[in-house]
Each structure stands twice: as structure tokens, then as C-alpha cells.
Amino acid sequence: MSVLKDKVSQDFIELEEKYGAHNYHPLPVVLARGEGVYVWDVEGNKYYDFLSAYSAVNQGHCHPKIVDAMTNQAKTLTLTSRAFHNDQLGPYEEFATNYFNYDKLLPMNTGAEAVETAVKICRKWAYEKKGISKNDAQIVVCKNNFHGRTTTIISFSNDPVARKNFGPYTSGFLKIAYDNLEALEEVLENNDNIAGFLVEPIQGEAGVYVPSEDYLIKAKALCKKYNVLFIADEVQTGIARTGRLLATCGNCSCPEKNCSGTPEVKADILILGKALSGGAYPVSAVLANDDIMEVIRPGNHGSTFGGNPVAAAVAIAALEVVRDEELAENADQLGKLFRSELQKYVDRSSIVQLVRGKGLLNAIVINDDENSDTAWNICMALKDNGLLAKPTHGNIIRFAPPLVMTKEELLDCVHIIIKTLQDFE
Numbered sequence: 001m002s003v004l005k006d007k008v009s010q011d012f013i014e015l016e017e018k019y020g021a022h023n024y025h026p027l028p029v030v031l032a033r034g035e036g037v038y039v040w041d042v043e044g045n046k047y048y049d050f051l052s053a054y055s056a057v058n059q060g061h062c063h064p065k066i067v068d069a070m071t072n073q074a075k076t077l078t079l080t081s082r083a084f085h086n087d088q089l090g091p092y093e094e095f096a097t098n099y100f101n102y103d104k105l106l107p108m109n110t111g112a113e114a115v116e117t118a119v120k121i122c123r124k125w126a127y128e129k130k131g132i133s134k135n136d137a138q139i140v141v142c143k144n145n146f147h148g149r150t151t152t153i154i155s156f157s158n159d160p161v162a163r164k165n166f167g168p169y170t171s172g173f174l175k176i177a178y179d180n181l182e183a184l185e186e187v188l189e190n191n192d193n194i195a196g197f198l199v200e201p202i203q204g205e206a207g208v209y210v211p212s213e214d215y216l217i218k219a220k221a222l223c224k225k226y227n228v229l230f231i232a233d234e235v236q237t238g239i240a241r242t243g244r245l246l247a248t249c250g251n252c253s254c255p256e257k258n259c260s261g262t263p264e265v266k267a268d269i270l271i272l273g274k275a276l277s278g279g280a281y282p283v284s285a286v287l288a289n290d291d292i293m294e295v296i297r298p299g300n301h302g303s304t305f306g307g308n309p310v311a312a313a314v315a316i317a318a319l320e321v322v323r324d325e326e327l328a329e330n331a332d333q334l335g336k337l338f339r340s341e342l343q344k345y346v347d348r349s350s351i352v353q354l355v356r357g358k359g360l361l362n363a364i365v366i367n368d369d370e371n372s373d374t375a376w377n378i379c380m381a382l383k384d385n386g387l388l389a390k391p392t393h394g395n396i397i398r399f400a401p402p403l404v405m406t407k408e409e410l411l412d413c414v415h416i417i418i419k420t421l422q423d424f425e
């Protein structure tokens with residue numbers, strides 16, 4: 001039997017194929033190391049990472065400040081459970097609530113858990129504050145949403161692959177079209193049992209759908225009018241990805257890039273995950289003000305690992321990096337450059353229909369039907385040219401590099417992408 005260091009990519013792929021559940025369809029590349037905007041495969045080939053682990057690695061791979069915080073805390077105290085206090089959680093909660101301008105934070109681990117937490121808080125608020133009668137609360141969600149993979153969350157998905165044969169489904173969700181204020185007002189107007197509106201500020205998994213300029217502000221206003229909680233799932237869009245600290249404030253008039261939203265767009269419940277740890281560790285959180293978060297009492301909710309000392313130390317470091325390195329500003333500027341450079345190509349391309357996005361969350365739509373394998377083949381060619389990206393839905397390719405990229409690197413990537421696309425014209 002060969003020793004580990006002699007193994008090549010194909011050996012690792014075969015191990016996963018044989019011993020792992022087949023719940024993903026990865027690009028055939030086996031990564032062994034990462035630094036900043038780069039990753040290396042087991043053969044030593046170097047790539048630009050244009051997925052950033054679905055926007056978890058906004059701060060770049062193995063950011064030294066985040067890794068230091070993690071390893072120092074790992075050597076000191078890793079887990080106490082919430083049966084006891086630890087000396088990292090309180091300082092983290094103070095730091096993060098100041099950073100995002102909320103009264104309170106509830107710590108969890110994964111994005112899906114944070115969404116579940118938000119759903120539970122919203123329902124409890126509905127019964128105890130809004131006065132909806134027992135078990136009648138409804139939460140409005142959007143068509144083509146992606147909020148995670150738990151049984152309740154897939155209950156309000158409309159992706160057949162994510163849902164089929166996982167029933168019975170959790171009830172209490174109403175689905176409306178995304179980016180449609182009339183649909184929102186209609187459902188709010190005609191139903192007294194609506195507790196919340198759960199929305200992605202940009203639909204990432206669906207293919208980087210950016211809603212109209214005034215959508216979020218007006219949706220928030222409607223929620224306020226009907227006494228319904230405006231719940232923003234910023235697991236993918238948050239933490240500087242879209243050129244602002246949060247995408248919810250991307251449409252408001254305030255020019256401040258690190259603001260967590262003026263009251264006109266600020267979510268009543270904010271859901272964060274992914275880049276909250278810079279990809280070093282699973283850290284998620286739900287933030288809300290006291291009048292909402294106070295419905296949660298001891299025993300109502302919890303997690304063995306949620307709020308553990310390593311997560312707390314890592315999250316503080318990850319958020320400091322975002323602010324100190326001005327990643328929102330960088331994402332904003334590089335995003336504009338990326339789209340304008342790509343647009344020049346799209347204007348004369350027959351293979352790419354359009355480029356869209358905000359900050360460094362962008363996508364191109366390939367001029368082929370949803371079930372074609374063109375987008376996949378383009379991603380394979382991009383890989384061969386030193387850039388890793390993945391199709392989202394059939395004919396859409398998302399481009400989301402770490403936000404620590406330089407202008408020179410970005411232009412190099414634009415060159416790789418255009419050169420690759422040209423071979424498919």
C-alpha cells in the first residue's frame with residue numbers, strides 16, 4: 001500500500017468515492033494547501049480560488065491573524081459547553097453586537113442552525129409579543145431560496161433535488177416570488193398570522209440574483225407596517241462580500257461601507273455564518289435587539305458547541321481582519337472593476353449572456369440551456385488554466401474570490417476567465 005505522500009489526486013478522489021456518502025459532485029481537484037487568494041492541489045498546482053468556500057473564506061485562506069487566534073485558544077481551552085461560562089464568549093458577544101449594532105447575539109455553529117434559530121425566535125415572538133394564536137404563525141419565504149439543509153429548511157425550498165423523498169415537511173411557511181413587493185404586500189395584507197419575512201439580500205445559490213434597488217428598503221417598510229419581523233439571511237452575502245459590511249444596507253442612502261444598516265433597512269433578525277470565522281472554524285450567529293431576543297429563555301434553545309471559546313476567539317479575529325484590511329471597500333472597488341471588464345467581453349460574446357452581481361459576489365450566465373454541461377466544462381477548463389469556480393444552477397457560474405485580492409491579481413483572473421471563455425465561443 002502506498003504511503004499518504006505518494007498519493008495523487010485520483011487516489012483521494014477514489015477514496016471519497018468508495019468511503020464517502022455521495023452528497024456532493026465536486027470538481028475533480030484535490031486541494032492540500034491554501035494561502036490568501038490561492039490554493040494548491042496535491043500535485044502542487046496553484047489556483048486562484050474563485051469560490052472561497054461559498055464565501056466563507058472572505059478573509060483569504062489561512063489568514064495568519066485568524067489562525068493565531070484559533071491555535072492560541074485551542075491550546076488554552078476549547079470547550080466548556082454552556083453549562084458553565086467561559087472567558088471568551090462574553091467579550092465576543094460584546095464585540096460582535098457593537099460591530100453589527102444589535103443588543104444581543106445567539107451563538108451557533110453552522111448557517112443552517114442559525115436559520116433554524118431565527119425561525120424559532122420569530123415564532124416565539126409571534127406568540128408572545130404579536131399575539132398570534134398557538135401554532136398559527138406563518139413565515140413568508142421566497143421562491144428559489146437557499147437557507148440550508150435541515151428538514152425544516154428544505155421544507156420551504158422549491159429545489160426538487162433538495163426536497164424529494166425527505167418529507168413529511170414542516171408546515172408554517174408561505175412562498176412568494178423574490179424581488180416582488182406586490183406579492184409581499186398581498187400576503188401580508190391578507191393574513192393576520194404572519195410572523196416574519198425571511199429573505200436573502202441577494203439570492204446566492206439561485207445564481208446571484210440581485211433584487212431591484214429599492215426592494216429591501218421597501219420590504220422592510222412593509223414588514224414594519226404589518227408588524228412582521230424582517231429576517232435577513234446574510235450567511236453568504238454578509239461580512240463585506242457585496243462591498244458593504246452587510247448586503248442589506250447596500251441599497252440605503254448611507255455611504256458608510258462598514259455600517260450594519262440604518263433603521264430603514266436594518267434586519268430585525270440578522271443571520272450570519274460562513275465568513276464570521278473566515279473559514280477557519282464553523283461559527284454562526286443570530287443577532288437581534290432585546291425586545292425580540294428576550295423571548296428566548298434558559299432551556300428554549302442551545303448547542304453544545306455554540307459559543308465555544310475557540311469559535312469566539314476566531315470570530316473576533318475574523319471580524320477585526322474585515323475592518324482593519326478594509327475588505328468591504330476592496331470588494332466594492334474590485335467588484336466594479338470585475339463587472340466592467342467582464343461586460344466588455346460579454347458585449348461581443350456569444351457564449352456568455354450576461355454578468356451580474358455586487359461587490360465580489362458575481363456570476364455569469366452561459367448562453368446554453370440549464371441542463372447543458374457547458375458551464376461545467378468551462379469550470380473544468382478554468383481549472384486547467386489555474387482558476388477554480390463552480391456552476392450554481394446548470395448554466396450559471398459564480399465568481400466569488402477571497403476579498404483580500406489585489407487589483408493586479410483580479411486583472412490576472414479576468415484575463416484567465418476571458419481567455420478560457422474564448423475557447424468556447
Ligand SMILES: *Cc1c(COP(=O)(O)O)cnc(C)c1O
Nearest residue numbers: 110111112146147148233235236
Ligand atoms: C451556506 C448558506 C446557508 C447554510 O449554511 P451552512 O453553514 O452550510 O449550514 C444558509 N443560508 C445561506 C444564504 C447560505 O449561503
